[in-house]
Amino acid sequence: MKKFLLNTVLVILFFVLQTSLFGRLSVVGVIPNLLVILVSVMGFMQGDRNALIIGFFCGLLVDIFTFKIIGIHALIYAFMGYVTGKFHNTFYPEDFKLPLLVVTGSDLGFSILMYFFTYLFRAKFHFGYYFLNVCLPELAYTLLVAVLIYPLFLLMYRFVLREKIRE
Amino acid sequence: MSPRVPQKKEKFTIPAKYWMLAVLIICGILLLVTFLVDIPNTPANVVVGYTIVPMQKGVTAVGSFFVQRKEMLTTIEKLQKENEELRTEVNSLTDENIQLKQEKFELLSLRELFELDEQYSDYEKVGARVIAGGTGNWFDSFTIDKGSNDGLEADMNVLSGSGLCGRIVAVGPNWARVLAVIDDTSNVSAQVLSTSDRLIVSGDLESMKENHIRFTDLYDEENKVAVGDKVVTSNISDKFLPGILIGYISSIESDPNNLTKSGYITPAVDFKHMSEVLVVTEMKQATEE
Numbered sequence: 001m002k003k004f005l006l007n008t009v010l011v012i013l014f015f016v017l018q019t020s021l022f023g024r025l026s027v028v029g030v031i032p033n034l035l036v037i038l039v040s041v042m043g044f045m046q047g048d049r050n051a052l053i054i055g056f057f058c059g060l061l062v063d064i065f066t067f068k069i070i071g072i073h074a075l076i077y078a079f080m081g082y083v084t085g086k087f088h089n090t091f092y093p094e095d096f097k098l099p100l101l102v103v104t105g106s107d108l109g110f111s112i113l114m115y116f117f118t119y120l121f122r123a124k125f126h127f128g129y130y131f132l133n134v135c136l137p138e139l140a141y142t143l144l145v146a147v148l149i150y151p152l153f154l155l156m157y158r159f160v161l162r163e164k165i166r167e
Numbered sequence: 168m169s170p171r172v173p174q175k176k177e178k179f180t181i182p183a184k185y186w187m188l189a190v191l192i193i194c195g196i197l198l199l200v201t202f203l204v205d206i207p208n209t210p211a212n213v214v215v216g217y218t219i220v221p222m223q224k225g226v227t228a229v230g231s232f233f234v235q236r237k238e239m240l241t242t243i244e245k246l247q248k249e250n251e252e253l254r255t256e257v258n259s260l261t262d263e264n265i266q267l268k269q270e271k272f273e274l275l276s277l278r279e280l281f282e283l284d285e286q287y288s289d290y291e292k293v294g295a296r297v298i299a300g301g302t303g304n305w306f307d308s309f310t311i312d313k314g315s316n317d318g319l320e321a322d323m324n325v326l327s328g329s330g331l332c333g334r335i336v337a338v339g340p341n342w343a344r345v346l347a348v349i350d351d352t353s354n355v356s357a358q359v360l361s362t363s364d365r366l367i368v369s370g371d372l373e374s375m376k377e378n379h380i381r382f383t384d385l386y387d388e389e390n391k392v393a394v395g396d397k398v399v400t401s402n403i404s405d406k407f408l409p410g411i412l413i414g415y416i417s418s419i420e421s422d423p424n425n426l427t428k429s430g431y432i433t434p435a436v437d438f439k440h441m442s443e444v445l446v447v448t449e450m451k452q453a454t455e456e
Contacts, residue, residue, distance in 0.1 A: 015302075016219060019310070020226035023300025024234050026439070029376055030304045048183035056190050061219065062302045064211045065310060065344065068336065071197035078190040082183060114305050119351070119372075129373055134304050 006160055007042070007054055014038045015061045022145075030134065032141040033107060035062065039077050040084040040106040041146075041153050044099050048085025055081030076113050080106050093154055103146045104139065111135040216314065216339035223299045224312060231442065290408060292326070292445040293317060298342070307350040307370065308333075311444060314341045322406050324447045330435025331355075331400060331411045332444055343446075348413065349375045349438055356404040357413055360397040362387070368398065368413055368432060375438075379417060379431035387428055394419060398432055408451050 018034040025031070035058045043051030059074030067073065084102050091098075115130055124130075295317075299310040313319055315338045323335045325345045333347040348355055353370040366385035374381050385392065396416045402409035412435050419430035 012219065012222070016222045016226050018302055019299035020223045021230040021233075023302070023309075024227075024230060031300070033303060035302070049180075049186050052183065052186055052190060056194075060211075061215065064209075064215055065219075065299070066302050066306060066308050068201070069198055070201045070209075070211070071194040074197070075191065075194035078187065078194070082187045085183065114303070118305060122352070124351070126373065133376055134372070138304050 002160065003046070003050070006156075007046075007050065010038060010042070011054060011057050011061070015058060019065065027141060028137055030137040030141055032145045033110065033138060034142075034145065035059075035077065036080070036107045036110055036142060037103055037146045037149065039081045040102050041099060041150070043081045043084030044087055044091050044102055045153070045157050046085070047088040048082050051081030051085040052078045053081070055079070072117060076110060076117075080110060083109075093157060096150070099150060100143065100146060104143060107139050107142050108135065111138060212337060212339035212342075216341050220298070220310070220312070220339070220342045223310065227296075227298045290447045290449050292447050293319070295343075295444055295446055297441050297444060305351070305372070307347040307375070307438070308336070308344055309347070309441070311343050311345060311446070312341065313446065314339045314343045316340050318448060319343050319446055320450065323450060324406075324408055324411065326411065326445045326447065327436045327441050327443075329412055331407070331413050332436050332438070332441070334406055335446070345444070347438060349380055349434065355407055355413065356401045357382070357398050358401040359385070359387075359392050359416070360399050362389075362391045362396075364392060365401055365403070366398070374431060378433065380414060380434055381429070382416075382432050383422075383427070383429040385419070385428040385430075386426070392416065392419065392428070404451070406451060408447060408449065 014034050014037075018031075022031050022034060039051060039055040039058060042054050046054075055077035056074050059072075059077035060070070062073040062077075063070040084106060087098070087102055111131075111134065115127060115135075119130065120127075293313065295311040295313040297309050298312045301308050311325075319335060319338055321335050321338055325332045325334060331348055333345045333350070333353070335343045336346045337344040346353055347370070348368065349370040351370055351372045355368040356365065357368045358365045364385060364387045366382045368380055368382045371381045382398070394416050398413045398416060400407040400409055400411045400413060414432040414434040414436075417431050417433040419428055421428050
């Protein structure tokens with residue numbers, strides 16, 4: 001129950017921050033992707049089932065707010081949660097590198113899937129351009145934000161999630 | 168294989184792969200339904216309208232404080248310089264304005280004679296605040312703080328300052344989503360103001376990074392269209408009202424087929440720094456014959 005409430009609050013908080021605050025703090029024309037951080041770190045900390053549900057609702061919110069066809073972001077984020085959840089077994093709170101690697105992989109995977117589903121199908125073939133000018137800057141910015149907020153995730157893990165596991 | 172001894176507190180749980188499968192099916196159905204049926208105001212829009220939108224409003228109010236601080240630091244010197252330039256400009260403009268006012272008076276009386284309606288300036292407009300940007304880097308849409316409760320509908324045109332900014336594509340009770348004309352999926356039928364030659368303005372992520380919008384299919388037999396010409400929405404567009412300024416032609420070149428031309432437009436709207444927009448509550452009349 002506690003976990004459920006926490007996850008609901010996290011999804012809403014990250015979505016609101018993503019759209020209202022970070023959406024306006026763009027650097028070289030790109031904004032970071034907070035939802036990727038949330039879903040992949042949660043996959044890492046809570047396992048595949050919870051993360052895919054978190055991802056589904058994150059994506060659903062994105063779809064309702066910014067997309068004509070509902071379901072595509074929901075599916076991509078849910079899948080992201082499912083895959084990153086597979087790393088749950090190797091999760092140690094002390095390790096700092098692996099979660100960042102997971103975020104890197106998720107963000108790159110997300111960008112490439114987005115390009116594939118929404119640009120390639122409309123005959124926009126300059127993947128090199130999009131990769132250099134959208135994917136890579138977004139990845140750098142996202143990683144920077146991830147490094148800054150990962151300690152907060154750890155604190156949360158220590159005080160809320162780990163207790164639950166001991167029970 | 169030894170039989171698995173069930174432990175005391177073990178609960179039966181569904182493996183994650185079945186959850187994934189369920190999500191896959193749900194998303195598949197959602198995709199199909201929303202692809203086939205075009206509903207601008209879904210129940211989901213109402214739900215998020217009363218849960219997420221108020222929070223976005225709050226965060227934006229706080230967030231714009233930070234954004235302003237960030238801009239303030241970088242721009243004080245620039246502002247002083249700009250201020251001087253603007254002062255000189257104001258002087259010359261006041262002169263011009265007086266002349267124009269006299270001419271407008273003349274124009275109005277002439278129009279009355281011709282019984283012509285003033286265009287563009289007398290569209291009814293509603294102001295709205297931008298409360299949320301897009302969620303990613305691939306698409307250019309934003310959310311405003313007025314919706315169907317304020318009489319907004321899908322396909323209404325949105326202006327910012329003097330130029331066309333986009334159109335509404337989805338409405339909730341107290342919010343609406345605007346698809347910017349620079350979005351990669353946006354296409355607007357337009358015309359060059361001076362020659363009335365038609366062209367198509369298509370948003371493009373690649374050219375927007377250099378602050379341009381692409382245009383194509385300009386049919387200009389007499390080579391009259393030049394750099395700097397105004398481009399406005401055309402009267403044959405089915406979603407946009409005629410005569411709204413989109414931008415100025417910044418470069419132009421002939422297509423390989425030697426019939427049409429294409430090039431780039433500098434938009435009249437600063438899409439990076441929008442905080443208030445105007446929604447035109449009049450709709451383009453669709454022919455219903």
